[in-house]
Structure formats: C-alpha cells, structure tokens
Amino acid sequence: MNKPYPDAPVFDEDETMSRDELTFEQINGLRRVVCNAKNVEFYREKLRDLEPEDIKKPDDLWRLPFTTKEDLRQNYPLKMLAVGRDKISRVHGSSGTTGKPTIVAYTENDVDTWANLCARFLFAGGLRSSHFAHIAFGLGMFTGGFGLHFGINRVGAAIVPAAAGNTRRQVMLLKDLAADALICTPSYALTIAETMREEGIAPDDLPLSLGFFGGEIWTEEMRARIEKELGVFATNNYGLSELIGPGVAGECRYRCGMHIQEDHFLVECLNPQTLKPVKIGEEGELVFTALTKEAMPIIRYRTRDIAALNYAPCECGRTGARMSRVRGRTDDMLIIRGVNVYPSQIEEAMLRVSGAVSPHYLIEVDRPKQLDVVTLKVELTPENFSDRMDEMQTLRDRIAREVQVSAQIGVNVELLAPQSLERAAGKAVRVLDKRNLNH
Amino acid sequence: MKIHQLSLFLENKPGHLGNAVKLLAENNLNIATLSLADTEQFGILRLIMPEWEQARQLLAGAGFVVKVTEVVAIEVSDRPGGLNDILRVIGATGLNIEYMYAFSKRRGEAAILLLRFSDPDAALAALRAGGGIKLVTAAEMFG
Ligand SMILES: [Zn+2]
Numbered sequence: 125m126n127k128p129y130p131d132a133p134v135f136d137e138d139e140t141m142s143r144d145e146l147t148f149e150q151i152n153g154l155r156r157v158v159c160n161a162k163n164v165e166f167y168r169e170k171l172r173d174l175e176p177e178d179i180k181k182p183d184d185l186w187r188l189p190f191t192t193k194e195d196l197r198q199n200y201p202l203k204m205l206a207v208g209r210d211k212i213s214r215v216h217g218s219s220g221t222t223g224k225p226t227i228v229a230y231t232e233n234d235v236d237t238w239a240n241l242c243a244r245f246l247f248a249g250g251l252r253s254s255h256f257a258h259i260a261f262g263l264g265m266f267t268g269g270f271g272l273h274f275g276i277n278r279v280g281a282a283i284v285p286a287a288a289g290n291t292r293r294q295v296m297l298l299k300d301l302a303a304d305a306l307i308c309t310p311s312y313a314l315t316i317a318e319t320m321r322e323e324g325i326a327p328d329d330l331p332l333s334l335g336f337f338g339g340e341i342w343t344e345e346m347r348a349r350i351e352k353e354l355g356v357f358a359t360n361n362y363g364l365s366e367l368i369g370p371g372v373a374g375e376c377r378y379r380c381g382m383h384i385q386e387d388h389f390l391v392e393c394l395n396p397q398t399l400k401p402v403k404i405g406e407e408g409e410l411v412f413t414a415l416t417k418e419a420m421p422i423i424r425y426r427t428r429d430i431a432a433l434n435y436a437p438c439e440c441g442r443t444g445a446r447m448s449r450v451r452g453r454t455d456d457m458l459i460i461r462g463v464n465v466y467p468s469q470i471e472e473a474m475l476r477v478s479g480a481v482s483p484h485y486l487i488e489v490d491r492p493k494q495l496d497v498v499t500l501k502v503e504l505t506p507e508n509f510s511d512r513m514d515e516m517q518t519l520r521d522r523i524a525r526e527v528q529v530s531a532q533i534g535v536n537v538e539l540l541a542p543q544s545l546e547r548a549a550g551k552a553v554r555v556l557d558k559r560n561l562n563h
Numbered sequence: 564m565k566i567h568q569l570s571l572f573l574e575n576k577p578g579h580l581g582n583a584v585k586l587l588a589e590n591n592l593n594i595a596t597l598s599l600a601d602t603e604q605f606g607i608l609r610l611i612m613p614e615w616e617q618a619r620q621l622l623a624g625a626g627f628v629v630k631v632t633e634v635v636a637i638e639v640s641d642r643p644g645g646l647n648d649i650l651r652v653i654g655a656t657g658l659n660i661e662y663m664y665a666f667s668k669r670r671g672e673a674a675i676l677l678l679r680f681s682d683p684d685a686a687l688a689a690l691r692a693g694g695g696i697k698l699v700t701a702a703e704m705f706g
Contacts, residue, residue, distance in 0.1 A: 504572050509628045511570030511607055511679075512661055513600050539605050541574050543626050 135247035135279070136240060138387050139442045146443060147182055149387050153415025154179045158188070161421040163206040166199055185390065185413065190399070190424045193226065196366060201227040204420045212419055217265035218365040225265070228365050229419040235274070237416055238368050241385050242275020245374025248383065248442070249359035250334045251305055253280030258298055260308035260316075262287040267369025268339055272307050275371065281305070288312075291319040298330055305334040310342040310350060310358075317353035327355030338362055338370055341450050341468075360449065366425055367412050373447050381434050381446025388416050391445065392424070393433045396454045407432045407464070409454050410447065428454040430464075458489060458555060460496045465531045467554040470500065473526035477519070478508065484545050487535075490558040500527060500535040503542050564700040565633045565683050567615045571608040572628040575601055583608060586625055592618045595705060596666040596677075609664070611677065613705040633683045635690070636699035639665065639674040649676065652696055656689040668704075675699055 134140055141149070155176035161167035170189040178184065196204065205212070213232040217225040230238065251257060257276045261269035263285065276283045284301055286294050294316060298306065306313065313335060320327075335356035337347075347358050362382050363370035372389055373382035384391050393408040394401055402408035410429050414422045432448040452466035459465070470487060484503040489496055502523060510516055520537045527535050546553060573579045580599065587594060587610075595611045612618050615631070622629045639645045646665075653660065663678040680686035690696050 504628050506628050506630075509570075509572050509630055511568075511609065511630050511632055513602070513607060516605070516607070517602075539572070539574075541572060541579070541626070542628060544574065 133441050135244045139244060139248075139383070139385075139444065141387065141443060143443055146386055150182060150390050150415060151179060151184075153387075153390065154185060154188075154413070157413060157415060157421050157423060160206050160418065161423060164204055164421060166195065166204060167421070167423065185392070185424070188413070188423050190411070190426055191422055192426050193366070193428070196226040197224060200224050202229060204422075205229060206421050207231060207419055214270070215265075216267045216270065216365055216369065218267075226366065228267075228369075231418040234368070234417055234419050237388065238271055238371055239274035239278045241368065241371030241388060242271050243278035244385065245359075245361050245371060245383075246272075246275050246279050246281075246305075246336060248374055248376040248440070249336055249361075250357060250377065251276070251279050251281055251336075255281040255304035255334070256284055256301055257281045257305040257307060258284040258286050258294075258301070258303035260286050260288060260294055260306070260312055262289075267363070267365040271363070271369040271371060272336075276307075291315055292323065295319050295323060295325060298332060299325065302331045304331060305336065306332055306354065306356060307336045309339045310337040310346050311340060313337055313350045313354060313358075314346070317350065320353070327353060330355065332356050335359070336361055336374075338374075341452070343449070362447065362450070364412075364425075364427060364429075366422060366427075367414050368417065372412065373444075376438060376440040376442055378439050380438065381448055383438065383440075383442045383444040383446055384433075386444045388414065390415055391433065391447070393431070396428075396430075396457070397459075404435060405432055407448075407451055430454060430457060430466075456555070458487065458557065460489060460498055460533050463532055465533055469531040470527055470554075473530040474502070474523065476526050476530075477522050478505070483508070485554070486545050486556055487554060488556045488558065496559065498533060498535040499538055500524075501538045501540050501545065503540050503545055505542065564636060564698045565687065566611060566636045566677065566699075566701055566704060568632050568634045568677070568679075569610040569612065569615055569619055569622070570630045570632055571610070571622060573599075573601075573606045573608050575604050575606050580606070580608060583622065583627060586621060587612075587618055590617075590621055592621070595668075596664075598664040598677075600662070611704075613701075632679065634677045634679050635683055635686055636704055637676045637678065637690070638697040638699050639676050640697070641673045646676070649696060652690070652693045653678075656686075656693055658686050658689055675704065 158171060158174060159176045162171055174187060211231050212229045213235050214230045215227055217227050259272050263269040273283060284303055286297055332354055333356055335358040337358055338361035350358050359375040360382055361370055361374035363372040373384040375382050390413040392411040394411055396409040407430050410427045410431055412425050429450045430452045431450050434446045452468055456467050457464055483505050486501045488499040508519055520539060523537045524535055571583055592614050598609045600607045619629050619631060637649055658680055661679040663676060665674050665676045667674040
C-alpha cells in the first residue's frame with residue numbers, strides 16, 4: 125500500500141487556524157446565522173428576543189433553539205429558505221425512507237463552499253491533482269454524488285463518474301482506467317471486492333491506492349477488510365444533507381477521528397435526554413450549527429448520531445476537533461439501567477456465538493418493578509439446535525455471556541422457533557420497549 | 564439396535580406440541596412413542612416413528628427445526644431388577660448415556676428402553692460384547 129503524501133500539509137490554510145481564531149470566527153458566524161435565520165419564518169419567532177450582537181461568547185450558542193429532522197419535514201419543501209428563489213443555485217434531498225424527503229437548497233456561494241469542504245477532506249486523505257478518482261455515487265438528489273464530484277474537481281484530480289450499480293462494469297473501469305482513488309459507501313466497497321474475487325482480479329492487479337468511504341455506519345473491522353481486499357488506504361468521512369452533504373468532517377492521514385470543519389460547522393456533543401453537554405471525550409449526540417450557509421440556515425441541528433469529540437491537537441496540523449466514528453443512532457439507542465445499549469452491540473455478540481450470520485432477534489425491555497429487565501429473544505437456527513438439553517442451556521448461557529461482554533448488560537435469553545419473530549417490510553424490528561406503556 | 568429418532572425444538576407455548584402432533588396425524592404418520600424434555604421456556608420433543616424420513620420432511624417444511632439422531636433400543640426383561648441389570652452392563656462398559664426413556668408397545672409386553680449415546684456405533688459394539696442384553700431392531704420395534 126503506497127501512501128501518496130508529499131508536499132503541502134493542508135488544502136486550505138483555514139484548516140490550521142488557531143483555536144482562538146476559530147472561536148472568533150465562530151462567534152462572528154453565529155451572529156451571521158442569527159441575522160440570516162430571521163428571514164425564515166420557522167426561526168423568526170424562536171429568535172424574537174435575540175439580536176446578532178447579543179452573541180458575545182461561544183456559550184451564547186445555548187440561547188439558540190434546536191432544529192430537528194421533523195422540523196425540516198414540516199417545512200417541506202422550501203419553507204426554510206432565507207433567500208429568494210432567484211438566488212438558489214441547486215437543490216438536493218435527503219433519502220426519505222419514511223414519507224417525504226427533506227429538501228435542501230444552496231446558493232452559488234454555498235455550492236462553492238461545499239466544493240472546498242469536500243476538497244479539504246479528499247486532500248487530507250491523500251487525493252492529489254495527478255490522480256484519477258472513481259466515484260461510485262450517482263448524480264442525483266442524494267448529496268453524495270454532486271458533493272464529491274465538485275470536491276474532486278476542486279482538488280484538480282480527474283473524475284471518473286461511474287455512478288451506482290453494475291458492479292462488474294465498475295471493476296472493469298477501475299482496472300482499465302487505472303483509478304488511484306475509489307469513492308463510495310463502505311458496504312459498496314466490499315461488494316466491489318467480492319466482484320473482483322469472482323472475476324479473478326487480485327488487489328495487486330489494480331493500481332488503486334486510496335479509498336474515501338462514508339454515508340453509513342461502519343467499523344474498524346470493515347476498514348481492515350476493505351484495505352486488504354482492495355489494497356487501499358481507507359479514510360472515513362462524515363456529512364449530512366441537512367448541513368450541506370459530505371464535507372462536514374473527514375479523516376487525515378493519521379486516522380484518529382474525523383476532523384470537523386469547525387470554521388463552517390459549530391459542533392456540540394450533548395446528552396440526548398438532558399440536552400446538556402457531555403464531558404469532553406464522552407459519547408453523546410452530535411448537534412451542528414452551520415455557520416456559513418446562505419440559502420438554508422440551520423441552527424443546532426440534532427443529528428441523532430452518537431459519537432465522541434476529541435480536542436487534542438493532531439499531528440497533521442489541522443486544528444478542527446475530531447469526532448469518533450458514529451457509534452449508533454439515538455433512534456436505536458436504549459438506556460438500560462443507565463447504560464447506553466445499541467442493537468449493533470447485540471448483533472456483534474450474536475455473531476461471536478453463531479459465526480457467519482446473526483440470527484433474528486428482538487430486544488424486549490420492560491420494567492416490571494423498579495428495575496429494567498431485558499429479554500433477548502433469539503430465533504433458533506438448524507445449525508444451533510442440539511437435541512441435548514444441556515447443550516441448549518449452554519447455547520443460551522453463551523449468548524447471555526457474549527451480550528454481557530459487548531453491551532455490559534445482563535439479559536434473559538429466550539430461544540424461539542424459527543420465523544416466530546415478526547418481519548416488517550424492509551427493516552427488521554430489533555427493539556420492543558415496553559417501559560413507556562406501563563407508566 | 565439403532566433406531567432413527569426425530570428431535571424437534573418447541574417453544575413452551577400452548578399449542579406448539581399439539582401443532583406438531585396434529586400435523587403428523589393429518590398425514591397418517593404413526594408415532595410409536597414420544598418423549599418431551601422441557602424447561603420453563605422451551606422443550607425438545609423426541610419422536611420415534613416408522614416413517615421418520617417422511618415426517619422429517621413434513622415437519623421441516625412446516626418450519627420446525629428438526630434433527631435426526633440415532634438411539635439404541637434395548638428390551639427390558641419382565642422380571643424384578645430387569646432395568647437394573649441393563650444399567651449395570653452399560654455402567655461396566657464405561658459408556659456415557661446422554662439421555663434415555665422407556666415405553667411399551669402393548670399392555671403386558673416387555674418395555675423397550677431407548678438410549679442416546681454420543682457414539683451409537685461404539686455403544687452397540689460395547690453392548691454386544693457385554694452380553695446379556697437384548698437389542699431391539701427397527702423391524703421388531705414397529706412390527
Ligand atoms: Zn489530523
């Protein structure tokens with residue numbers, strides 16, 4: 125694996141501004157946001173008693189209201205615009221898995237800012253103007269395609285707009301055009317690797333040396349696999365269409381968290397229940413305020429993504445705080461006897477017991493008296509079934525023990541017959557929280 | 564001798580045992596005997612049937628987790644201490660019994676003991692060598 129990191133340390137000098145300068149920029153940014161947001165009906169009432177000059181220190185941020193995904197949905201399609209339609213240069217939409225999507229809009233300046241933000245993290249992860257960058261995102265309403273497209277363009281590298289789908293053709297293009305960088309979701313990177321194996325193409329047959337992956341929650345184990353199977357140096361990046369798209373944060377060559385582009389996005393890490401800041405370094409919900417966006421100001425947007433922040437200086441020289449991988453979503457998070465638990469931890473445990481595939485399961489939480497009781501219902505698979513009672517008890521104990529290791533909670537394991545848990549269309553129901561029903 | 568046994572996983576809920584048995588009855592598949600090992604939450608149903616292969620397909624098709632295992636069938640002589648004699652012979656061979664259950668085909672006839680060993684073939688050889696044990700074949704069992 126070669127790491128093409130010569131010359132210039134950063135793409136844009138602003139990435140290394142001192143924390144003091146950054147604070148100054150952020151206060152100015154907040155004043156601008158308050159001013160601009162007063163053009164939006166949704167914010168006007170909420171900001172009635174606040175004038176831009178009232179913002180004097182970073183903590184004054186706490187006087188600003190939160191914005192949720194639901195707020196954006198209710199203001200579909202363009203009620204959050206702070207500028208006239210004639211000033212809009214582009215619109216995008218978030219994938220609406222339930223109901224209507226949310227629409228986001230950009231002025232010409234916003235589009236320009238966005239290209240710069242994407243160029244910064246692409247450069248930080250090793251992309252240079254001499255490279256060919258293969259991008260396996262379509263140019264659609266989804267922000268991933270256009271965002272990265274203009275980011276590559278800003279770096280000066282060649283764009284191979286392979287779009288989504290037809291993996292065999294993608295593999296052919298990667299090989300024939302000798303792309304240096306691959307840009308896609310981590311799961312699609314694994315699909316490409318699988319197709320390469322089927323086609324008998326070894327990692328060394330491709331000159332590919334860089335991978336930029338984002339758009340979904342992934343793990344270090346997945347990174348190791350992708351790097352081995354594709355022969356790339358893989359970096360993680362983070363973004364949300366509500367904020368701008370990709371370009372909110374990205375890893376540098378040291379890969380110890382993703383540098384948040386704090387001169388454009390003010391970040392908070394809050395306890396999702398109390399909405400108070402967690403201690404620095406602890407996991408909490410990330411909340412962002414976009415400091416420079418013109419078309420659609422967004423204040424204290426609750427991402428529902430759980431991650432931790434690290435403000436220690438990074439060897440690369442970038443001063444932006446680093447966010448950890450997204451550990452989970454607040455939507456999926458369960459608080460059991462005060463411990464945060466994510467379905468992904470249960471899944472990890474089950475994989476250790478079962479090997480290849482995780483059996484279907486349901487986490488049922490109840491509070492019959494004072495204490496939370498968790499029942500983990502697991503469908504039995506033919507491979508797991510033994511006709512000896514003692515072995516079945518052992519299986520049950522092993523599942524409970526592995527969950528204890530992964531999630532630090534005790535659970536009662538119930539073994540169920542196959543197909544006995546309900547399957548919702550598309551998405552499996554993983555959690556049934558009965559605690560609220562009993563109050 | 565070695566007899567095929569079907570083992571089924573059952574949730575310990577009303578109707579689950581009944582559903583399996585009903586399905587077999589509706590398809591005219593006879594159950595020679597059955598035994599149920601259960602805990603508060605789940606159970607393992609063990610079935611001895613002449614048409615075990617058909618039954619296995621039927622149950623698996625209906626969504627049950629089914630496993631085929633082999634058990635050893637031994638006749639228990641109809642006199643005081645009959646069972647004790649058998650267990651003494653098995654004990655002498657050093658074989659480990661995973662579980663066992665007994666049944667009699669008709670009232671007044673000798674009981675048949677079904678034993679599950681981790682290695683049924685080794686168990687059979689040892690029991691033959693041990694002497695004094697009457698093994699029951701599938702033909703005798705279902706005849
Ligand atoms: Zn760094």
